[in-house]
Amino acid sequence: MECDVLTLAGLWNSGPQHWQTLWEARHPQLRRVEHRDWNNPARDEWVAELDAAVGASSGAPILVAHSLGCILAAHWAQSGSPLRAAGALLVAPSDVEAASYPIAANGFAPVPMARLPFPSIVVASSDDPFVTRERARAFADAWGARFVEIGVAGHVNADSGFGDWPEGERILLDFCAGLRS
Numbered sequence: 001m002e003c004d005v006l007t008l009a010g011l012w013n014s015g016p017q018h019w020q021t022l023w024e025a026r027h028p029q030l031r032r033v034e035h036r037d038w039n040n041p042a043r044d045e046w047v048a049e050l051d052a053a054v055g056a057s058s059g060a061p062i063l064v065a066h067s068l069g070c071i072l073a074a075h076w077a078q079s080g081s082p083l084r085a086a087g088a089l090l091v092a093p094s095d096v097e098a099a100s101y102p103i104a105a106n107g108f109a110p111v112p113m114a115r116l117p118f119p120s121i122v123v124a125s126s127d128d129p130f131v132t133r134e135r136a137r138a139f140a141d142a143w144g145a146r147f148v149e150i151g152v153a154g155h156v157n158a159d160s161g162f163g164d165w166p167e168g169e170r171i172l173l174d175f176c177a178g179l180r181s
Contacts, residue, residue, distance in 0.1 A: 003062050003086070003176035005030045006053050010067025010094065010157075011103065013038035017158040019165035020066055023172075030064070041068065043075055043107030050076045054083045060118075062176060063088040067130065067155065070122075071096055074112040074143065087179050088120040089172050092156040093139050095131040102130075113142035120145035121175060123168065125153035125160075 007020045007030055014020045024030045033053040035046050050072060054061060063085050065073045070093035077085075096105040122145045124136035131139075133149065140147035148171065154160025162168070 002180065004057050004059055005064055005172075005176075006050075006057065006061045007032045008050065008063055008065035008069030008072055009033075009035075009038070010065075010069050010092075011038065011041065014066060015158060017163045018066070019156075019158075019162055019168055020064065022164050023064075023169060040103065041072075041106060041108075043072070046072055047076050047079050051079065051081050051083060054081070054085065060084045060086040062086050062172075062179070064091075064172060065089070065093075066091045066157070067094045068096070068108065070094070070139075071108050071111055074114075074116065074139075075108065077116045077118070078112045078114055085118045087118050087175060088116065088145075089123070089168075089175055090120055090139075090143075090145065091123045091168065092125060092128055093122060093131055093136060095135050098131070098135070100129055111139065113139075115142070115144040119175075119179065121148055121171065122146070123148045123150060123156065123171065125150055125156055127152050128155050130155055 070090040096108040122140035
């Protein structure tokens with residue numbers, strides 16, 4: 001992989017069989033943006049951690065986010081940081097405003113509904129327990145992102161049968177190639 005990539009895990013830090021973790025093992029240049037408290041993330045602290053990781057990158061990175069990490073990316077984009085991302089692959093964005101969200105929103109609500117200042121793709125499932133298809137499409141529309149629905153795929157994580165997720169890796173590689181051309 002020739003792009004500089006930062007992975008933004010979701011709540012509970014995407015486990016050992018999650019596609020983000022498996023991709024990081026296969027592509028050592030992928031770097032996870034760490035957070036102090038994966039069980040109770042606080043928006044302002046995590047936005048600052050993301051900003052520091054983007055600043056430490058050799059160039060504008062691609063953000064590869066899952067779940068709450070997608071909402072983090074949207075908040076960071078609206079934070080006023082002078083740093084930039086090259087693009088974002090936003091997979092299964094959680095709706096922190098929905099009653100189904102499993103913890104307190106800790107500053108992540110409301111979800112920013114402004115256009116992102118970089119190209120992006122929202123990948124969503126038709127049966128995600130943490131966001132409806134309609135709400136995921138509304139995020140994509142507001143963020144100016146291309147919307148890719150992958151059908152019945154749950155939360156697009158290891159629990160939903162998406163361990164290695166080669167189709168997602170292909171989406172990322174194609175996105176990366178398109179940004180370079």
